[in-house]
Amino acid sequence: MATREIKIFPDPVLRAETKKIDKFDDELQKLVSDMFETMYFSDGIGLAAPQIGVSQKVVVIDYHGDKYTLVNPVITKCEGSVVNEEGCLSFPGIYEKVSSPEKISVDFYDEKGNEHSLDLDGFIACVFCHEIDHLNGRMLIDRVSPVKKTFIKKKLAKREGSKR
Numbered sequence: 001m002a003t004r005e006i007k008i009f010p011d012p013v014l015r016a017e018t019k020k021i022d023k024f025d026d027e028l029q030k031l032v033s034d035m036f037e038t039m040y041f042s043d044g045i046g047l048a049a050p051q052i053g054v055s056q057k058v059v060v061i062d063y064h065g066d067k068y069t070l071v072n073p074v075i076t077k078c079e080g081s082v083v084n085e086e087g088c089l090s091f092p093g094i095y096e097k098v099s100s101p102e103k104i105s106v107d108f109y110d111e112k113g114n115e116h117s118l119d120l121d122g123f124i125a126c127v128f129c130h131e132i133d134h135l136n137g138r139m140l141i142d143r144v145s146p147v148k149k150t151f152i153k154k155k156l157a158k159r160e161g162s163k164r
């Protein structure tokens with residue numbers, strides 16, 4: 001296992017189109033274990049492959065010990081709307097109240113190629129939506145007001161500048 005570098009907004013890889021996984025091979029197992037390690041190292045509860053620069057449909061989640069690997073996930077049903085405070089490893093230091101579906105149904109494969117269907121509600125539904133959004137190039141910044149968008153861009157640009 002190895003930790004990988006987390007890509008920070010506005011890295012273009014976060015907007016790149018992602019490919020479906022068609023082989024459940026050793027390369028996928030390595031990607032998944034690296035993603036878990038990177039997520040734990042960064043104290044995250046979810047991580048999508050584009051966030052480490054890999055344009056593939058893979059997500060890992062560990063929410064209070066409930067671990068999920070989502071390969072080629074598809075949300076098949078959304079109901080209701082709730083507001084939660086969300087953060088994102090690609091937006092360090094940014095936490096925003098945004099709305100997401102209250103209940104979802106999701107189909108996905110695990111890293112071994114087994115099919116799963118889940119009905120979820122509560123914060124875990126929000127985590128699934130947030131991570132699956134990453135596979136479609138959609139992020140936290142796309143879900144806030146124009147004023148907040150400007151604020152977030154400035155804050156991250158400042159952070160980037162201070163590293164040099």
Ligand code: NI
Pocket residue numbers: 087088089090130131134
């Ligand atoms: Ni995120």
